[in-house]
Amino acid sequence: MAGVRSAGSYQEEVAPNLLSVRVIRARNIPWADWTSNADCYVCLWLPTATNEHSRTKTIANSSNPVWEETFQFKICGNVKNVMHLTLHDEDTISQNDALYTVLFDVGNVPIGKALRKTFLLNSKGKEDLEVEFKMQTIPSRPEKLLTNSVLVSREVSCLEVCIDKQKIPEHLHGKGLVLTVKNSGQKTHKMMLNPVDVPNHIESRCFHCIKKWEPELIANIEDVITIKDSPYGTLTVPLQSLSVGKEEKVELYASPAKPLELKLSAKDCTQKLDIRLGFDICSEEKNFLHKRSKVIAAALKKVLKLDRDLKEHEIPLIAITTTGGGTRAMTSLYGTLSGLKKLNLLDCVSYITGASGSTWAITKLYEDAEWSQKDLAVPIEDARRNVTKNKSSAFSLDRLSFYRDELNKRAEQGYKTSFTDFWGLLIESMFHDGVNETKLSDQQKALVRGQNPLPLCLAMNVKHIENTTVDFKEWCEFSPYEVGLLKYGAFIRSEQFGSEFFMGRLTKRLPESRICYLQGLWSNIFSISLMDAWYAAVSSDNFWHRFTRDNIQDLDGEEALRKKRTSPNLTSRLVKPAGLFGNTVREMLTNRPIDGEHHNFLKGFQIHKDYCQHKGFVAWEDTQLDNCPNQLTPSTEELCLVDSAYYINASFPPLLRKERKVDIILSFDYGLTGQFQSVEQTHSYCTQQDISFPKIELSKKDLENPKECHVFTNSGKPDVPVILHFPLVNDTFREFKAPGVKRSPEEMEDGVVPLSGMFTPYNLLNLTYNEQSFNQLLNLAEYNVQNSEELILQTLRDAIAQKQKSWTGTTD
Template structure:
């Protein structure tokens, strides 16, 4: 089903079908341990139907095992159902060996069809696996789903369990009751059977489950000889309390109260690619100020009509203290040209987000002189950072992290880094939160801030292999390619299937600053790429072997734009390669956060949606995408592109002009060139970046990139961090004459000993002032180029309206 860009989620009734998977047998399986023929068994993994790993019996000492075992599943037709079949060789001495994995798209089996598949396990050999599939519709069963065409939320039930600790039999006191629902979000709860009185005398817990998985509750005493009790949740009366009694060795049984109920269809995750209502309201208010300002600065003889008002954005890069300081200078320059009120968005990554966070503590910062926040930044940048590492401060950090863990947050060194940033660049504990920035947007008085991070895999994959943009605004936090957003105050809370299952208090802004500039989750593969800009040998050497079993069918799917995925054979890398891969891809210090996409399943046609901008090798493996993981691993976006363009490239924002400020010390065009490459791969509107050799060797203060043939492509004004005419002029048109003035024009932006190198956290006041003055000057000195770009953006809007009317 084709999906309309910008559409929100919709509710539908999905057909349910029964799937029968019969594992018949395998042939010509080679020896794995050199002692005997293979001892084979097959594991069936079907994560859209169950969390359980189902397993055949082991057939010993044969290369041609026969199983003839059948497994039954209930599948949802709206979901991409990808079945994994793993063939193992059992070995009690050296451990079981995974020989092959087959990934099979169940969509290939038609309703009412029985089909036997013979999977080739070795493209160059005779090894095969025979499996029979049968799909039958369940005409009396339907399931309500919510979807945006990329991810699907299914019906969910909640099991509430209560144990009265005042009524615990004496013979089990001190033991633990283990409650498990394998097919649930929580999986297991352990209850200490310790008699208690007062308000905490009842222990309560919950299990959230996909309703049509038919989950079961298992209850037993840990380390006890008592029988395990299994209760199918579907047999419990909905909404009514039910008592069960667990048998004990003697005395009275242990009473447990159960209540099963259906969860609401109202999601706490917004599924849709359109802008949220709060942002739309903000833009309608901001548009009036933008139109009024453009009329003044461009000296227009009439008011702009609604369709003529361009959306203008400022985008920045990271660079630690250098980026933070430079952004203050950039904004000061725009303020002095009376252009800041033309800007609707400001995006930040890494160090530039530190300045953004500080500025938005003042709800009217852009309407004031920036001398005060710049002075505050100067004082904090110039002060010694050793005070952030005293024993008292370390004790404070430890206590803060202990409290945070007690709330239910996943804590890591990324949180510690956030606390260090707060200590180094603030005078005291900063209690502000991301949602406090809404006050600065209440009547469109400031640009809307958007901060960027990147979601990666914490292990097994480098950033080259897997990366997803994650956007933070005062209104929402979202993973862009899935069209899934939560309220900003809910970031960090626990979610399952689009519902919030545990609410945590909103984090202070310092923890987000640590996340946005999380440079500590780097692995060796990322470091290798950063050093040589190529994956080279190691990257390919450590990957599993992947082979398209049905290459012709996969090619046909791509040609006809069907949603079916080709059957794939995965042969794991050898033991040595796996060990090397673990070393290269492990992130020793990662920043993990509760995944608000957890439990959501990929839509059957997700791969056909243009919004699903996949730029990783896993996009054809739905079971390995972010909704199937428990945590997000969020890192600095500079691991891939040191820029913050992606939030502005959402078609729904309709950005016409981007003022791009690159605060890097080298490779002055890398941020825009890599962004263009990314946009070209994903058919996103972005001008071609053509830089002549002279400009590459001696970059100017401002470069224009545009596409006069396509009005949908934004105009890019790119400002690299260079010291060009600033060496001769202290202000535009004001020449340096005295030795002191000439000295102030010398700004060292090159070499490993530059005072602005990445890891330097303290600047002298003189170096701080030079960087502020330089970045401010580079904006002011290019006033005419900016004004012309504004005129061009208005002209593009007018042409676009004309073409729409034709």
Template structure:
């Protein structure tokens, strides 16, 4: 049953903000899962003199925040436990039980013998089911477990889902202390504090002073089988104060009736005032996160406005006799690659050329990464930028590019950055070195830190007067895996920010705010766009393995570093994979070595707006998810992004130098891609990487097959298309190359003898003024690069017009969804 349209977000958001494609609402039953840990066999010896002292831990994150533990069996390689544990589970989510066998050590940290993840979906209700779990088929260690799944009489839970992410019903627990008595510890001046913990809730832990009355809240899943734990402790000491005679207490939340207040005595407080009032109730159902793979309503409305502008521009450029029908208007997208200052300046030249040719208004989408986003962010400060002469923003860029970067680190500048970062921290943001990098960039490119916001760029789209800008970033694991083994596309637009893989989006003004289970918990002021540029263009977030793969493409890193949690096998329902003994998880050497290889010097940590959401039991089989799922970790739901409280966002260029993924979202149906390359030495690398990526993901993309001669001496423009695959867009690629510009000052205008020097450019190598790490350009170098980019596009006007005619003819003859799986 499909839900009615529902408003998304808080009161300050537009009431017209409705999901692009309705999410599904399901009523789902609960089940009681009983797990009996029986015995283990063939456990490794603790050392040469003694056998292991093993115990087992159990955790099911989708059901409870608690970690259960068996008793320890001493000196045994074949321990028998026969201990039973219970979980209340939701049948419509992916429930993965984590079992870990530990070796208890009284001196050092307990060692992990092995870990197993088990998908409980194969357990049939009402049947006793025994399973022997092993680390891998070759390993001798085994663990026998008995399962029983039973339906419960609990009322069904209403879920909101896009069949990949699941938002469950949320409750809030209000806790208050109306009066406070004497809370001084006997024999001292220390004051008592009350520490409350509710695992897997949004708040997790809160510490409250008992000096005054207070009110506090916890937000948690209604169907979570968990409990509130409380402790009294001294405010002066970090540990528990034994003099207070305090004892921990717990309250099972399932025992609290919604809407009914319960009074609880605080143990060890002898005064009658030491009582807590507890009351639980349901939270509103409405989500602030949009669960949908479709385009948001604002973008759909923009497309209707932009089509009118594009139709008029195409009619003029192609000299058409009649107006185009709405379904005949092709969608043109710009793919702007990264490349630091070189990319920023060259992109100005390419846009200038398109404007001169009357073709800029033919573009619907404008996607960019890394240095290209500097141009984009600057242009969209002006709501009418594409309708005005670009000389003014270009002149602005030329002036500031000539400044030395060292000036941005003078004492007065550093003091200014410090004040800005202090204010940002007071607003509730986590400060990182990437934020400082964003401020340095802003000062370098504009002379001051401005108050521009991403949502403010909506003014440039109100009448469809400009293309829709799309900025791309990657979410990775902070110190866990290299980018090649785990990365997720995160798209930023003036309308919203979200994950292509999960179909979860929030309004751009809410990015950085704190969410839980799809609800907005803590709204922070919207970030200035300079802090987003610190995400989009952070070349310092690359780790050692990423750097190796970049300088040695096609070669694996000499030592394979696997996920410290064994990789999950969807086919067997258990974990698998092994590492060299010295790299086994938990060893100090393994942790240090992995930290060195996968640590990221400068990365941006942002609040995860998907935090708390769970994965649907059938998420892996959903077409929309599998389109963007590209690593083994995608089969391990407990380790995917919804489980993380924060995102680790880096420059997309750490994986591939292409912004094409944004153009391949379902619903955008891009017919023609204008690809602008800003790589010094490898003009086809970004496109070939994306072609390979599309082939692996089942996306339709034209074959990029330049000849060896093209690699040695590339031309100004290449047209790639696949007539046999109408789903694949036509691709026009413009390498950053100095070809006929050497001899021509303008298309068809030969250079005179005194002008030949202006056509000579050193584009490659570390001695080039356009080297990637050069942040300061002389005026003559800026002008020459701008003129080269302008010339290369204008000189290929005929090729562009022919490509437009091709996609126009294709649009007129058929209707097709582009960028979808074959």
């Protein structure tokens, strides 16, 4: 194996191996029903070697079936090859029952030696499955892999299938041509055999395949009866039989009449990826930070009254993080930014992150490339007008017709449309004047000189069904430059989000989405499942979780179990399905009927054999599926992206990437209850993941009467950011309309902001405020920042001193 390392990713060359799996027998399999023994067969699945499942013959009515069948798989040793061996009971009436599934890491099979394994299927009984594995090298050209030690991109071939619409035989008009390459990213395409006008009269379809899988094309014409050993109706072409880079013609007969001519072209895809593999921030972001540092240095000199310019290594990296909360979060964020602007602190900030409703304000502001350099009165007035206007017109028949047309247009472009898209269009109608044509990548204009903070919006990738958010969640960040899943160190250009990828190559480019569709994604709380709602309500899912989850047991023995704390990547596991009733209940409880599915830009990637040891992956892995590589996101067709706020209503994760080196986080919590919940939950999460985050220590007084700002720090640990947490509280604002300026008796009513109670105007589902409610919330958020000026300034001074101290220690 040879490796050439570069920034973030590197190349490995690996020769393939041949794995032989001999399924020998099973013992003591219990009766399937009251009248007979089980009718057993074993299904083998190794998704890193093929998309197809293999299976043994069925042994009828036997508690001790013997198969003695051998299956072979060509594998790549540098990916995580985990085989699923599932023992089934065949049933001609009902669905075949999966009795047990053994997950076995075949990377532990020694080269040239047979490894015989007896898998215990029941710790309380004598059921077992006996299988023999053998690995051997085969003469073959080494395969070139690209990897970041978590994801692996393998060599890919592309097959293009073309037909000339003018040469379709008349007897085939109106029929459908089905093209299938099972071992490909696309799997199946269908073309209608109608002589319609298309560019150059040529219609084509492409398949992308892992080259070493040796795929084959199967073409058949619908409604043509195929007879065994007959040449009519179907055609099979191994891709290996085609000359790379050369067009070849084949003929598909549906009858003795004129055949359909297909033109096939095979080529090797470039090794260059359209996805950036690596855990570092991108070069554009680094360039932005360098430019932004000059703006920050000038702002800090002014606000702290420094007698000299700060050097770049002395400048603390400051970020704003916000929570969700619908219209409340949007309105409050305008007040927050206004307060920072009036204190001349907005130019000291490098990042601003948002989740859910706070992203509505962020996306609106970044339509103006100079927004933070201007008076915020104009965008605030625009927000006031849109928040206080009647929203009924957004649901008029004309608007509903417009939404339908927009969604149809989006579907024609190739997007997977859903309620999330409809919700985004509603947000646009309610809080924007007319159609907003801006896109996420347009926000790059606001960063070209470092004139504004860099915005980062957060979403969460979950499973569409079968798994709760507790079981599976992955942080997905959106910046004007890139969209990426933090756990995998994989990022695509922001304008490519929604396009189709396979193995890191862009296979179908779609037009970039308008920003409203991303707003719908970032704030789609409607995607919650019943199980997640239960968890959110009672903070416990123990009963239903245990009742519906498959039973997973490690089969490696006590010695391996003792090593689990340092290396969770064990050799084999046993999965006992939850059963028909349990599966039915689980599907009902975990189904997300109103979710947002998007083309998975990680599709096709395989998992590196050492992924569990990579610090970047380990920092963000936190669920049981992270030990089951075949169930991770690269193996799925779609991303299921939802509002992150209903798991942790905060947007910290993008700022906690160690590569960003954030020193100070101004945390603004716009929740009406649990004023410290966002930081407490984040602290708990980070403690479990060993991510740097300060301790959240609160006194009884803090909990009973929260102040406008609370400081959390781990003294003496420069890698841990300082958190200045601003809960949404109505404390001294009751008596002061500005810091140090008391209210007159006539103004006291303005200081009573109804943040609690059944009739508060600020509840999550209320999208319209009257002008007084809007102004009160806006002014409260602005005041709370301004009243904390000295605390913020002292934190800045301390951070600069710490940076200077660390630099001196480094240079010494």
